[in-house]
Amino acid sequence: MSESGSRALLERLVGFATVSRDSNLELIAFIRDYLAELGVESELFYNAERTKANLFATIGPGDRSGVVLSGHTDVVPVDGQAWTVDPFRLTDREGRLYGRGTADMKGFIASVLAAVPGFLERPLQMPVHLAFSYDEEVGCLGVRPMLAELESRPHKPWLCLIGEPTELKPVLGHKGKLAMRCQVQGAACHSAYAPQGVNAIEYAARLISKLGEIGAELARPERHDERFDPPFSTVQTGTIKGGRALNIVPAECEFDFEVRALPNFDARQVADELQSFAETELVPKMRVVQPDTGIRLQPLSAYPGLATSPDSEAAQLLALISGSAEFGTVAFGTEGGLYDQSGIPTVVCGPGSMDQGHKPDEFISLEQLAACDAMLHRLALYLQGPGALL
Numbered sequence: 001m002s003e004s005g006s007r008a009l010l011e012r013l014v015g016f017a018t019v020s021r022d023s024n025l026e027l028i029a030f031i032r033d034y035l036a037e038l039g040v041e042s043e044l045f046y047n048a049e050r051t052k053a054n055l056f057a058t059i060g061p062g063d064r065s066g067v068v069l070s071g072h073t074d075v076v077p078v079d080g081q082a083w084t085v086d087p088f089r090l091t092d093r094e095g096r097l098y099g100r101g102t103a104d105m106k107g108f109i110a111s112v113l114a115a116v117p118g119f120l121e122r123p124l125q126m127p128v129h130l131a132f133s134y135d136e137e138v139g140c141l142g143v144r145p146m147l148a149e150l151e152s153r154p155h156k157p158w159l160c161l162i163g164e165p166t167e168l169k170p171v172l173g174h175k176g177k178l179a180m181r182c183q184v185q186g187a188a189c190h191s192a193y194a195p196q197g198v199n200a201i202e203y204a205a206r207l208i209s210k211l212g213e214i215g216a217e218l219a220r221p222e223r224h225d226e227r228f229d230p231p232f233s234t235v236q237t238g239t240i241k242g243g244r245a246l247n248i249v250p251a252e253c254e255f256d257f258e259v260r261a262l263p264n265f266d267a268r269q270v271a272d273e274l275q276s277f278a279e280t281e282l283v284p285k286m287r288v289v290q291p292d293t294g295i296r297l298q299p300l301s302a303y304p305g306l307a308t309s310p311d312s313e314a315a316q317l318l319a320l321i322s323g324s325a326e327f328g329t330v331a332f333g334t335e336g337g338l339y340d341q342s343g344i345p346t347v348v349c350g351p352g353s354m355d356q357g358h359k360p361d362e363f364i365s366l367e368q369l370a371a372c373d374a375m376l377h378r379l380a381l382y383l384q385g386p387g388a389l390l
Contacts, residue, residue, distance in 0.1 A: 006369050007097065009034075010110035011090040014099035020074040020137045023051045027073050031055055031113065031132060038116055045146045052134040054146040059119045059128050060383065065158035066127030067317075067383065068344065069376075070335060071109040072136030072143075075101040081360035096363040103352030107364040108163030108372060111351065115376040122384045129157055136335055139179065139301025143335045147342045159314040160339040161379075163350030165357060165364075166330060168371050170318045171348040173227060173329040176305030176337055178259045178267035181298045182207055182274070184242075187290035188251035197249030198286045198293045201242045204253040207295070208237050210277050211257055214270055225262050227329050233261045235270055256300065263305030263337075271297055304337030306346060314345040321378040322349050330354070349375070 016027035032042045035057055045054040060066060078087045078100055085091040087100040097107075112130060119128050134142035150156060164171075184207070186200030215235035217223075224231040235257065242253025261267035278295040286293040308314055310327050319325040332354055336346040351372035352364040 006107075006110045006114035006373055007366065009113050010097060010102065010107055010364075010369070013106040013110055014090045014101055015088060017088045018074050018101070019077050020135055021077070024073045024134045025051065025053060028053045028055050028132070031109075034113060035116065035130075038120060040116065040120070045149065047134070047142065052142060054134060054142055055130070055132045056146060056150075057130045059116065059130070060124035061127055063155060064126060065155050066129055067379065068129040068131050068157045068160040068339070069112050070131045070133070070143075070160050070162045070339065071105050071112065071350075072133045072335065073106075073109070074134050074137050074142075075104065075106070076137050076358050078360070083360045085361065087360075087362075095366050097366065097369070098361055098363045100362055102356075102362055102364040103165045104354065104357035104362070105164055105350060105352075107165070107352050107369055108350040111369060111372040111376055112163070114373060115380065118377060118380050119383070122380055124380075124383045125385050126158070126383045128379070128383055131160075133335065140303040140333070140335045140338055141301070143338055147338060150344075151342050157344050159317065160336070160344045160346040161318065162334050162336050162339070162346060162348045163372070164330070164332070164334050164348050165350050165352035165354050166328075166348055167353050168322060168349055168351055168368065168375060170315070170322045170324055170327050171330050172306070172308040172310060172315055172318075172327045173263060174306050174333055174336065174348070175228060175233070175331070176261045176263065176267055176303055177333050178261065178271065178302045179256065179300040180258070180271050181254060181256050181300055183254045183296045183298065184252065185292070185294050185296070186249070186251045186253070186286065187293055189249045191247045191249055194249050196289070197251075198289050200250045200253035203282055203286065203295070204240065204242065204255055206282060207274060207278060208240075208255060208257075210274060211235050211237060211270070214273055218265075225264070228262060229329075229331055233259060233265050233267070235259050260333075261305060263307035267302070271299075303333055303335070304341050306334065306336040306340055306348070308340065308345060308347055312345055314347050317382065318347040318349055321375050321382060
């Protein structure tokens with residue numbers, strides 16, 4: 001389908017306000033109906049509340065492995081952002097298409113949908129699968145039940161292409177993420193008698209300081225991987241709350257922290273080290289003053305990193321359809337680590353730039369959209385038979 005086809009589809013997709021906190025069912029129904037009109041059946045995988053769904057569809061022979069084109073349907077909120085256009089209505093200005101999700105990542109989904117007639121017209125020797133998920137922006141949550149189902153099938157996909165915005169540069173790796181909440185239960189008293197209480201904020205501060213020490217250790221030069229920016233695993237505290245009044249020793253404090261981990265580093269080691277420090281160094285001192293005090297770590301979300309070999313078949317196919325073997329990495333995370341972890345080799349390449357993602361006046365250029373259409377056309381030729389692309 002032409003550039004105008006992907007643009008028209010993007011206009012429809014942007015019109016669905018699929019912020020992660022809200023339902024994506026109207027958008028999923030639109031995609032299901034669009035595919036049905038073309039004779040393509042879809043499967044839906046709902047969340048427990050049936051307020052959101054993943055969509056999976058196959059074009060071509062169903063008795064062999066194929067290529068998954070993966071994208072997430074949810075977008076980040078626009079609250080508090082200074083948009084100059086309606087974020088949920090596509091605006092065309094001087095070759096740029098503005099709207100929430102245009103870059104991250106409804107532009108890719110629009111191109112994939114626009115490519116469906118072309119896939120259908122060709123005698124594909126290998127199928128193409130469409131996999132559109134929910135709740136990627138809040139921890140890659142939605143794709144997991146769909147992947148669990150795919151793992152149980154006799155013909156698991158051969159590889160996955162995730163269309164996150166990379167300016168269509170081929171990407172083979174990204175860091176993983178672990179998000180944690182630390183809850184400190186102290187003991188309140190009048191601040192005039194502070195030693196009789198257990199100051200939860202002060203103990204939280206010691207824990208945060210420990211995280212800083214762990215982060216400094218991870219940043220040592222011998223632990224660097226220069227393919228990434230920054231080239232080491234990072235630790236940072238993002239939110240903290242606690243205390244009720246200045247003249248009350250605070251009984252509660254909690255803070256959230258995250259680890260952005262290189263693919264060869266298990267982020268849980270950071271949480272384990274912090275838990276050990278809490279149990280051996282802090283909790284005993286707290287309980288001398290008040291026995292029912294303590295420190296608890298609670299996982300919020302996690303996804304693995306991605307490190308696909310440049311010598312893999314997945315990488316070579318990506319080089320072929322993208323026109324470049326200059327493989328890179330990205331700083332942001334994707335669902336790619338989960339696909340790879342389930343045994344589906346994964347690469348990342350999509351239109352637009354994450355420099356525009358999550359910001360007011362998010363946009364994708366018409367040029368990038370057209371280039372993505374061309375990349376998917378080359379994929380269709382390849383799936384018809386590798387020789388068709390040569």
